Amino acid sequence: MEEAIRDAVGYVIPVVEATGAIVIAAGVIVSFVLWVLSELRLRTVSYEAIRLTLGRFLALGLEFQLGADILGTAVSPSWSEIGKLGAIAGIRTVLNYFLAQDLKRAGATGPDDNRPDGGPAKGGIAALLRQPVARSPGAG
């Protein structure tokens, strides 16, 4: 029975790890597309909004990878393996914490920058920095 559970968890871990990597890769693609659309002036999206979008994907991907690490501790046979998993989990938890702080801070400074749909930005660094270069459609 115990052996069967270990085998099952052993199959699940790579799937969860891969899911985390896919989520992060999807975030990279989405944010890159938003950046390209913004650069081509096809859509108004602030840099802060793009970074927040990517940050959310990173945080979710990290959660999946952390989940895989936690599953790993259930089947790790040696203290060495458990120690390694603990180190990975610790690093990911710290990173996740800082990412969450970053998202919270950015959300507090510019609530409208949270909108990746390009809503009007009332605050935030990127919105303020964009002001001097704001152009009307068709201009230069």
Added chain:
Amino acid sequence: MTAVELIGPVAAAPTAMAALVVAVGFLRTLLPGRDAATSADTLGLGLELLLAAGLIRLATVDSLAALGAVAAVLIVRSVAVAGLRHALRRIVDGT
């Protein structure tokens, strides 16, 4: 093809995107009406993409030494993003 072999190119893509974002940011700084802050803003986005590449690589790292190296790179990038953001705030606030 194993997952590790597959993740290598997947992690390389965000690195290339980051290079492109930063390069475009620097080029746009040269346009009239732009200042260094514009470039710094794109640099922040580029660093965030590099952070994503590092996190994807972290999924395949096995040894503690490699893990430590990846973690160090990630922490440096996180600190750089935070520092950059702080500097931008000071520029915007004029303090």
